[in-house]
Amino acid sequence: MTQHPWQPISPAKPARAAKEPLNRERIVDAAMRVLVSNGYDAVSMRKVAQELGTGPASLYAHVANKRELDQLLVERAASQMKFDEEVDPERWQEQLKAMMREMLRVLRANPGVAQASIGQVPLGERALRSTERILTLLKAGNVPDQAAAWAVDLIPLYVTAVAFEETVQSATNWTPEDVEGFIRGLREYFASLPADQFPLTVALAGPMTSGATGDERFEFGITVITAGLASLAKPH
Amino acid sequence: MTQHPWQPISPAKPARAAKEPLNRERIVDAAMRVLVSNGYDAVSMRKVAQELGTGPASLYAHVANKRELDQLLVERAASQMKFDEEVDPERWQEQLKAMMREMLRVLRANPGVAQASIGQVPLGERALRSTERILTLLKAGNVPDQAAAWAVDLIPLYVTAVAFEETVQSATNWTPEDVEGFIRGLREYFASLPADQFPLTVALAGPMTSGATGDERFEFGITVITAGLASLAKPH
DNA sequence: TCGAGGTTTCGAACGGTGTTCGTTGACGAA
């Protein structure tokens, strides 16, 4: 569509030079396009190569293997996270929650990255900035050193798990109506259980199936984690 | 080794009857054997069929697809969890932690189940007992209904994510020495960062890389979550 | 300008995966 009619069919330059040479960045670009538009499962060496107009073997000159490509995708996504606000010790809990929301936002915008990212130690420069910021916020909250250090793991793990869960569910290609029907069926199922064996499950069928698609559950999770960390704070 | 020498080479019964007919239970049994001894990645329809002395197509008469087989494995593993102790309202926090430890124990004993389980709504009878128990414990702790209902998601999600992370790492086939070396390298890397940009990361390089292989990190996580839930308790 | 050496590209192939198709063969009902 963008091709101009007067463009020569056979390019003036030799066919070989018409292609820019491959490099890591172009590969990650292509992989990112496939990831965003087709999900993580579609990110295969073949698909990425095809996106670049070549074969899968060509990628291996620039990327050791699929796992390394996954890591590059994670770093690329991590670089989209913005944590601009100055750390304000008075508002460390709110700022920590904002951080987690931002992480989830980026993971959602790049569906599938969560899958590639889970269980990976964050090492890139952007990830280090996140680490440093988490430590700063928790130090501002008087959280002990060891707790803060472990929270650096806990926080991304939770956010990533939530994002991963969402991508797994969205991978089923359900329409919103399907999801709604599933939720309703679930609620009815819970409510129909024998009340003598599962009294609370029956009684809480409504709350358990509420907020399944929105952000309320995530808000709840980050509230619990933040409150839990705050409760570990050393008395001043 | 267990075969007796006087056992006839060709069985007395017709060869067809020597094979028990296939059914879901036998398939899950076989899949479980493959899972425990070779990890989740080895659980393919072909391997499971081979374990049963047949071809992959035979499985599809009893199991819709691989995802359904995964779900059956999750249910099988969930049925191994034991939550015997009576609920004691005075000790609800400790009992909740014990529950999470038991969940992790089973997920560890069945490496790979976590991967199949993440993002799945727990529906089997065993899972329902877990749900009911979580709700009972939180009710004993005066946690509001909506919070308790969402905690039913949060708790397994965290435990499963931890287990999943562990299986991803163990899938690299590293020896304990490799892991130790990696951890040491990580600590040195953190410590060597520019202190003006990452002061806390440098200062906490030790704590951040401690307890990486043990259970301390998990204990920390369940403590944070339990404390966070407790902080939501309604004043009585 | 030529040629050698090293790197990049990439078609072909290997061994794996989930899944489907269509035939086979055993069994219960008529």
Add this chain to the structure above:
DNA sequence: TTCGTCAACGAACACCGTTCGAAACCTCGA
């Protein structure tokens, strides 16, 4: 005995990650 039904399963399809080796290309010294 015959027929209809359905589990069993061999073969195949379309994928996957990865490797190999030959060709094409770029760089640089002679």
